[in-house]
Amino acid sequence: MQQVGREMSVVRRWLFATTVLMLFVASGSLTFADDFVVEKNVMVPMRDGVRLATDIYRPAKDGVASEEALPVILSRLPYNKDGQAKSAKYYATHGYVFVAQDTRGRYKSEGVWHMLSDDGPDGVDCAAWIGKQPWSDGKIGMIGTSYYGGTQHSMALAGAPELATVIPVDAMSNMGSQSLRNAGAFELRFWNWIFINAGRGSRASKDAGTAEVLSEMSDQRFSYLDHLPTRRGMTPLRLSPEYEDWLVSAMEHGPDDEFWSAVNVVEDAENYKDIPVYLVSGWYDSWGGNNTANFMALNRSLKGPVYMIMGPWIHGQQAAYSHGQVTFGKEAAIADQLAWRKEWYDHWLKGTDNSVGKADPFKTPVRIFVMGTGDGGKDGKGRLQHGGYWRNENEWPLARTEYTDFYLGADGQLSKEKPKAEESITQYQFDPSDPVPTIGGNISSGDNILLQGGWNQKGGPHIWNFLKPIPLSARSDVLVFQSEPLEEDLEVTGEIEVRLFASSSAVDTDFTAKLIDVYPPSADWPGGFDLNIGDGIVRGRFRESLKEEVLMTPGETYEFTIKLYPTSNVFKKGHRIRVDISSSNFPRFDVNPNTGEPLNRQRMFKVADQTIYHDATRPSRIVLPVIPKP
Known part of the structure; x- marks a missing residue:
């Protein structure tokens, strides 16, 4: 009987693998490895019929995908989902399904790009689709930095039922106050973002000739800066109309009102889904002020828990300990960016009793790097040794201020x-x-x-x-x-x-x-x-x-x-x-x-x-x- 059971198990695994292979071939491309399987470019439909290109990485044994329903790590980004392969393989080989999705109008996804305004409803639809898949246990944790930190906030503000935790890093939010519009002034880094991305991964870039013109425009950004303001129809940006429309509208629109409401965590904190949140940013990041503002707002409105870490970092560089002409010492870096997130996901998505709430960087709700205690000398690369050290706190701002x-x-x-x-x-x-x-x-x-x-x-x-x-x-x-x-x-x-x-x-x-x-x-x-x-x-x-x-x-x-x-x-x-x-x-x-x-x-x-x-x-x-x- 045991031999028969083993044979039946082998047959079931063969049938399952064959069925999965047929489905994968029908809907996208399939890549095998010994310990994970990836299905590329699954076109997931949104409520309006627009389909978003999605890659699914699943644990496997000997090239056969696991039949177990597992928690999902989701990344929704405008920067090409193919770039998520390293993170995806890591989590797929550590007991998770990893889903990477090109946001609307970007790279292989259909539709027209808009600055984050579609990512609430699209995120809800994506999560609902994930929740119905046999490989999903219905729990989703999100991952991502900058724009796709903003897609995490968008999904949490939209209240996706399947969303169980988020780790927004240097995340876009509160765009009308201190980020895109800063006390009324416009931050030209987003002028720069549009001039680069209008011809990279956009609808317009799919035409080779148009892509070449937009690439030339991007290369000449210094000259265009000398001729601000950028006006409708007066530059090659007109060839990528949704990007021109957003940029010119944003530069013309000063008041912090409905125009900037797509990801307003501070004003809409009561709508944020009550889940564990870990907010990450740096003292030199463009979203640092939003990160502390979001912590204060969410800490008041959520049971959470809500955690925050602020390092001496620039944008997206939590694994580094120096930038510009300054170094802060190797202890300033979080070397393994995937492992510390996994600790958080294991606790909240799998119920693992681990370091969360017990040890750094999860011991207290707030962890900060206090800069400036270095010797002030010059290191081997000619950088100022400004130095500093980590310290745990219970609140922000500090009560003893x-x-x-x-x-x-x-x-x-x-x-x-x-x-x-x-x-x-x-x-x-x-x-x-x-x-x-x-x-x-x-x-x-x-x-x-x-x-x-x-x-x-x-x-x-x-x-x-x-x-x-x-x-x-x-x-x-x-x-x-x-x-x-x-x-x-x-x-x-x-x-x-x-x-x-x-x-x-x-x-x-x-x-x-x-x-x-x-x-x-x-x-x-x-x-x-x-x-x-x-x-x-x-x-x-x-x-x-x-x-x-x-x-x-x-x-x-x-x-x-x-x-x-x-x-x-x-x-x-x-x-x-x-x-x-x-x-x-x-x-x-x-x-x-x-x-x-x-x-x-x-x-x-x-x-x-x-x-x-x-x-x-x-x-x-x-x-x-x-x-x-x-």
């Missing part, structure tokens, strides 16, 4: 002492035709036009629009306010704001702020090192509200709030805390023409006379979240 005002003062002073003068001002001129260049910062999608991360605030051949080795502080349109050398270490960890009293000769203009850790001269750095920590901007017409435009009255004094990106940094003894105030940071942000014309429709430029107030009744200041010593 002491919010401390550092006041802008006459002659470039920055101190805790409130100004006493009845009137004290500093003035400069802002010429839109000569904007202050971007040198590092919270960047993604920079791709040659922007440098990411930590850099000495000094020009050079690495800065395409500031080629000479001149410090930004030398510019007359950059106001520098800095403290005396610190008498002891000062930790700044949390959300940061600059409250600026200012007036302008223009009806609309921008004000920018940048926080800098000023290293003193040393043997390794004879000229010192001005390390950017965080930056921000505010567009004058949005000073009262991000929801509504109100032009300024020339010469009238207003209080502007400039929200910088969050950080955790120790300003060491002997260093200075510095705040730079200006009116541009290009091409990080689009340049305000100072004319008050409709956004992205300007034809004119005006030089604006800017006045910064720092006196007793108008005390401009930066509010730093100081963490007291234990």
Whole structure:
């Protein structure tokens, strides 16, 4: 009887494998390996009939797919699902089914691309399809970074029943507040994203001739930047109409309203599915501010649990420990990006009793990397050893924070002492035709036009629009306010704001702020090192509200709030805390023409006379979240 049972088992396995093979051949292509099987380009129908190209990776033994119903790891992305093969093979050989799907209108999927607005309903339909498959146990965990971190938020906001957990990394969200529109200014990294992706994986790129024209356009991005704004029908971008339409509409649309509502986690947190969430980002990532904002919002609305980790990273580089001209030490990296996620998935999708809730990086709800405790020397590759260490926390912002005002003062002073003068001002001129260049910062999608991360605030051949080795502080349109050398270490960890009293000769203009850790001269750095920590901007017409435009009255004094990106940094003894105030940071942000014309429709430029107030009744200041010593 045992022999008969074994034979029947073999027959069943053969029949199952044969049936699966026939189905796979009928619907897509099939690839075998000893320990996994992948079915390529299964066209999964959405509710409107559009079909999305999907790859399915399943565990196998001796090339035969497992019959077991398993939890699924899902990646929905616009960057070509073929690039998910490494992650897919890892999870398929560790007890999961991995599903990778090209989002609507991208690569092999049908339909027309729209910026994340279809990914809620498409995600729900995809999840429902997965839940009906015999290889699925009905539980889905999602994976992905940046745009396909945003597709995770989209699916959670849409409430897909099968969705059991998400790990959004550097995820797109809250696009009308501090990400695409940043306090009213437009982040040109997404202009760059459109100019690249309109001809890469788009519908238009499927025609060879059109693809060549769009590729040439992408190669000439520096020249197009010199001729902003980008107008409808006036560039080759018209050959990829959905991309042109989104970009021009986005650059014309300032208010944070329904236009930007596709993935608004902060305002729609009550609609977010109550599942375990692990939010991941970095102090130098473009979505870092959104990550902490999402944590605060979801932590209030979900039982979760909701976890967050913030490292010293740039966009998508959690496995690295250095960027720009700075290194933080090898301990800053999470070396195995797939294994730590697996620990989370095992716990929430399989019920495994493991390190989640017990050991790093899952011991406490918040884990942060405190930057700045290195020796400040130069490593073997010529990078500043800024250093730092990991620390576990229970909340964000930290309960023990002491919010401390550092006041802008006459002659470039920055101190805790409130100004006493009845009137004290500093003035400069802002010429839109000569904007202050971007040198590092919270960047993604920079791709040659922007440098990411930590850099000495000094020009050079690495800065395409500031080629000479001149410090930004030398510019007359950059106001520098800095403290005396610190008498002891000062930790700044949390959300940061600059409250600026200012007036302008223009009806609309921008004000920018940048926080800098000023290293003193040393043997390794004879000229010192001005390390950017965080930056921000505010567009004058949005000073009262991000929801509504109100032009300024020339010469009238207003209080502007400039929200910088969050950080955790120790300003060491002997260093200075510095705040730079200006009116541009290009091409990080689009340049305000100072004319008050409709956004992205300007034809004119005006030089604006800017006045910064720092006196007793108008005390401009930066509010730093100081963490007291234990």
